[in-house]
Structure formats: structure tokens, C-alpha cells
Amino acid sequence: MVTIVTKPFGQIEVDERQIIDFPEGIYGFEDIKKFVILDAKEKSPFKWLQAYDEPDLAFVIIRPVDFMMQYELDVMPEDLEDIGAKSPEDVLVFAIVTIPEDPSKMTANLQGPVLINPKARKGKQAISLCDKYTVRHYILEEIKKAQVKG
Amino acid sequence: MLVLARKVNESIMIGDDIEIVIIDIKGDQVKLGIKAPKSVAVHRKEIYDEIQKENIAAMQSKVKPDTLKDITDILQTHKEKNIDNSKK
Numbered sequence: 001m002v003t004i005v006t007k008p009f010g011q012i013e014v015d016e017r018q019i020i021d022f023p024e025g026i027y028g029f030e031d032i033k034k035f036v037i038l039d040a041k042e043k044s045p046f047k048w049l050q051a052y053d054e055p056d057l058a059f060v061i062i063r064p065v066d067f068m069m070q071y072e073l074d075v076m077p078e079d080l081e082d083i084g085a086k087s088p089e090d091v092l093v094f095a096i097v098t099i100p101e102d103p104s105k106m107t108a109n110l111q112g113p114v115l116i117n118p119k120a121r122k123g124k125q126a127i128s129l130c131d132k133y134t135v136r137h138y139i140l141e142e143i144k145k146a147q148v149k150g
Numbered sequence: 151m152l153v154l155a156r157k158v159n160e161s162i163m164i165g166d167d168i169e170i171v172i173i174d175i176k177g178d179q180v181k182l183g184i185k186a187p188k189s190v191a192v193h194r195k196e197i198y199d200e201i202q203k204e205n206i207a208a209m210q211s212k213v214k215p216d217t218l219k220d221i222t223d224i225l226q227t228h229k230e231k232n233i234d235n236s237k238k
Contacts, residue, residue: 008215028202029209044222059208060218067225078189098204099211103221104228109208112201127193127201135204140228147232 006038006050007058014038019052020116020123023082027112027125032057035123037116046097049114061094064110067139069146073113074130084120092116098136107136 001013018036025032034052045066051057064071073088085091093115095108110133116123154162161171161183168190171183184192211217 008213008218026205027198028205040218040222042219042222044218045225046218046222048218057209058213059205060211060213060221076189076191078191096205096208097211097221098208099213099217099221101212103217104224106221106224109201109204111197112204125201125205127191127197135200139225143225143229144232147229 004036004052005055006048007056008038008048008050017121020121022123024124026114029057047094049094049096060097060099061114062097062108062139064093064095064108064113067108068137068142071110072130074128075113075115075126076129079115079124079126083115083117083122083124085115085117090117090119092118097139104140106139108139109135110137111135
């Protein structure tokens, strides 16, 4: 176990096997190469993507299917290869969430999905090839749309 | 930066296998054709900039210890409300 300082929970212990390598970092944070995923304290579809050695750097993330049932991952096959995955089934897909002053207006970034291969413990931020996905999807609006459609 | 003047239907090569063709020029807009191996990712520059900007905005989200609980509650309430509405 290693001790790390996190934005949401302060100092905590994590298993080394929880550390995920991001060889290319995340856009805008290219120097940060290691992250850990932290669960919320309570049951929640949201998780934290915490930089391993930058306490203040943590993103809130959510699986796109948790607010958009019909979400389909559409990235270059090379994005999967980069993290040692053979098919989309090998990877976990997350969207980074932006939470404004009014949290009900929170948005998820589907233009730059975060892919994680849990087996290889490697991750990367890919760029969606599908142009219907943008950097700001209002999460509550998307749920509404899905439920209206049925 | 290398600067080259090109006319319509002329092209430039980047390495051996990437060709950029000037398809059309209208006013201040240039239409480009890009021939590249499938493994080369081609995206508009704005996409990178937008993702980068959004990541920074996400990182600056004001989060408190209860934030995840708060947004989880908002999500749950919203889901339940919508299910109720669709039943009516």
C-alpha cells in the first residue's frame, strides 16, 4: 500500500495496483502520467480520477452509459492499442464532468472520453470520431431525452 | 514554420505517406483533402483546444467533500422525477 494525498479525501492509502499509467497524460495536463480512480464514499455513479502525485488535481468522472444509455464509443483502433486493449470490451470508458456554480447544470465531456484498460492499468484520453459528441453534454438534459424516448 | 504557396489541385507531402491536397479555395476558406494511413489521427485543431479547455474547466470545478453526494442526489431525484412524469 502507498499513501497519497487526494483532493476529495486528504491523505489515504491506496494499493499500488490501483495506479493507472497515462503515458500521454490528459489534454492540458500532459505532465501528469499517473492517476488513481477513487470511489465516492456513498453509492454513486460518479467517481474521482485523482492525479497520483498532484493532490489538487482531481476530476469527477462518470460512465457515459450512466446518463446516456445509447452511448457508443467511437475512437481510433490505435487509441485502444495504445493502452494494450484489443477491443472496446476491454476498456472502461469515462467522461470528465464539469461542475459549475449551479451543480444541476453539470456537463460531461464526450468529445474526449477517458479510456482505461484495467488489466494493463493503462489509460488515455481519446478523441471521439463521432461528431454528435461534444465537450459539454448537460447530464440532466441527456437523462430527460433518454427517458422521453423510452 | 515552413510556409508554402499552393494552388487548387496542388498538394504537399508530409513524409512518404501523408498527402494534403488543396481541393478548393473560396474567399477566406480553403478546402483540404487529406490522404493518410488509417493509423494517423486527423482532427481539427479546435477539437484539441476545446478538450484541453474543458479539462481545465473541469479541474477548476469547485468541489467540496460533499460534492459527489450532492450531484448524486441531484441525478437520482432527476431520474425519479422523469420516470414519474413519463408514467403520467
